[in-house]
Amino acid sequence: MKLEDFELGGTQLKASDFKTGKVLTTEWKPDLKYAWDNGVAIGRYLAEFKEGRIIARVCHKCDRIMLPPRMFCELCFRPTDEWMYVKDTGVINTFSIAKVNWDASRRGPKEPPLLPAVIEIDGASEGMGIMHMLGEADPKDFKIGMKVKAVWKKPEDRTGAITDILYFKPVAAGTEDKNKGRPEGRGKEVR
């Protein structure tokens, strides 16, 4: 067989075919409502956001300090063992300069680009990143590997959501936290 020997289906319409009524359409706007249970791990994670802290879970078997926290270790397939605070600083793993919104509409000429990034959080195991935003500096000044720190909403404005952090900003050279890296041992368990 050859594709060229067949008359292929699929009839292309133009946007104008809709405007001129050449084709009839039916519309439906689904009104679906969800209220997802956060559960134990993400529930605590967000409660700590409200306090301006980031918390992780530790698995003693593989020794990973995991972010976002989870009540089970997906690799060891056992319950995780303890909570551990990590820092609100981290390193940019990667980032983008986004000129489109979530629905593919373009950002206006006066709207600054969005700067989504994967940030590896200090104190969590190597490579444990979260997606968040960058801010406060010119997009061209951000680099992969750069040290950043969370900028939190004011305590009274926080709601226990990932957006309690507004964005991560560059840590000015020379003001870096000298105690970076993972917290020591398991003595820092928090309940």
Added chain:
Amino acid sequence: MVKRVAVVGIGTTGFRPVTPDVSFRELIFEAARKAYTDAGIEPSEIDGFITTAEDFMEGYSIADEYCPDQIGAVLKPTQTIPGDFIQGMATGYMMIMTGAFRTIAIEAHSKASNMRNIGELMGFAQDPVYNRPLRETPHAVAGLEMTRYLFESAASSEQCAQVVVKNKKNAMRNPYAAFGAEITEGDVLASEPISLPLHRLDIAPHADGAVVAVLADEDTARALCETPIWIEGLGWSTDTPTLEMRDWGEAAYARLAAEMAYRMAGIGNPAALIDFAEICDEYSYKELQHMEALKLCMPGEAAYMIESGATSYQGELPINISGGALGVGHLFEASGAHKILELVEQLRGNAGARQIPDVNVGLAQVWRGVPTATGAVAILSNM
């Protein structure tokens, strides 16, 4: 060549109207951990994984993304079947029968309580051009079908109400069930009319919960456990999705799926050879309609069987000993999972207060709900 496949492990959270204490991940992890412990196997030793989920039920555009971690499937051959657990089980069965996989884990769950307007969602499954603009609710579609079934079978609303009474009573003996109750036929008929002849109590309320099962080929099954529960027959079928064209009296999808399963199991007379059955009772009349489609009785005979107590706990053909969807709760994609769970517990002799004595062959059947005409059947045995 692989000849037989068995269920070698199963785990569940049980079923509750709401589960606000755990996320869907935490819910599923509990069922998975129990299943693997039951099977005596770690997920790292399992060759493949199947989850069953529908996007909009989960509230994700690609619900498949979130399946691996809580079942131990990271970097493992894993797939989602947007269908019932028994369809997932059929895929797992086929995977093992190819000879390329020895063990497969299958997961299904319901977090129906997180979906705040299920009626709107079910309406969203209707044909967008022909049916949706009429704004008929899913229960209204079921009401149409019930009317036609009662007309063709000469069954009555009272007999349908007896299904509710029986199943909710059965659920009282099932620690996993969310909606066990002692009620009367009068309670059902006096409950709020929803889409007559359907009353509120004719409709299974939804529940949350998760089930994970582990399948294995014959050699592996015998090495892993003393009582493998063998898959003797599987069938699945889809009738037309078009409401206007289907046969409203007979559940053709159930008949076709059953015929396929009976052929595979070598069962010529199901009414005589099936010891007990867990069949779809998402609406009360569905249990009766499905019994006939499954040839567990003659057409028009199901109503007499409920009337005579033949399908009760101590009857000659116990149906929905677990409490069914009416007593356990409707579990959407996990509906078949709960039925397989009941079959495995009964066939292992582990069903506690609701154990039926001397059972060897059980049948589980599901329907995918309004507006579908899709169903599946599984036949399991302990011999």
Added chain:
Amino acid sequence: MGMRKVAIVGAGITKFVRRAQETGKELSWQASKMALESCDLTLDDIDMVTLGTAPDAFDGVHMKGEYLADGAGAIGKPYMRHYVGGGTGVFSPIHGWFHVASGMADICLVVAEEKMSSCHPHPQGAFLTIFDHTTEQPLMPTLIWIFALEMHRYMETYGISKADIAQVSVKNKRNAMDHPSAQVAGNITVEDVLSSETLCWPVNRLDISPASDGAAAIVIASERVARRLTDKPVWIDGIGHSIDTAYWATRDLSYPRYVETAARMAYDMAGIKEPDKEIHIAEPYDPFDYKELHHMEGLMLCPRGKAAQLTADGITARDGNMPICPSGGALGVGNPIAATGLMKIIEIFLQLRGEAGKRQVPGNPRCGLAQAWGDLMQMGTVVVMRS
């Protein structure tokens, strides 16, 4: 291994278009009908049907596998839908292989459909809800972010430039000029790609495949049946699939290890030891141009970070030593997600039969591979085929 041999014996496809007049059901029917005609079968000959289609949010129907059943020829038959996100189209023949290799079916119709244009105002809107509802969606992400983040990391890790990557888009859009289904074929230059609108840096408009409507279908059969139906069966010799953790931000974004695990599974089954020598032709998934490079590396067709150089050297051109996406890929033919994966399977099927017309690669390829990728950049599906 003693497994039943399974072959592809027929194929059908629609044109890929931005907005099709046909409904999803009708597109499925068109592709299915052509697949049956291509091997002289009718629907009565089909034992079972399996359908691949990606998010319900595109078509705007809950349980869309049920909705599409009649279009896919499934009425009264054992029918199931399978779903692994963007990897679905190449998973379709894998699910079909389960049906036939298990002995449950002798002839299985495998259909893949996507009608993205139903989703308004733009199909991209459906992608907001692929992200974690609690920890990511409040940031209002788009799908393009995740690709931009991965592409940037890939570029940084291996020192690859946007121009290196843009060559893929140029090659594939040019290849697609010979594909009768193609939606966005064209003779463009690297400069055109680099000067096209920046959407999410480093991703420009011409780095991306379009939103599309379309369907594809194949017929697969057991060895006994296949040999009766055709003297040119194409054997499914290896299948592989693998999913990585959903915690995507914790992964190494510069390398698709899930593709590697899926490929190793397929290679083991097909007895392939040196993929770069034994695979003559490949159709890796290319929804974004860097993804083709990423996937070539994950498939171990070249060392990590070296795929761009192979492209620059013309090795991956249609007349090169290792033709990659001779169909034109998602970048050129279009990207109705699940249907794209099956389009790639069909391209390998035709190439191995020597029936690819103007797209035919020279040298009588005997072993080919198709691969797709999906979910949150975590799912790999691989099929190895031989003539």
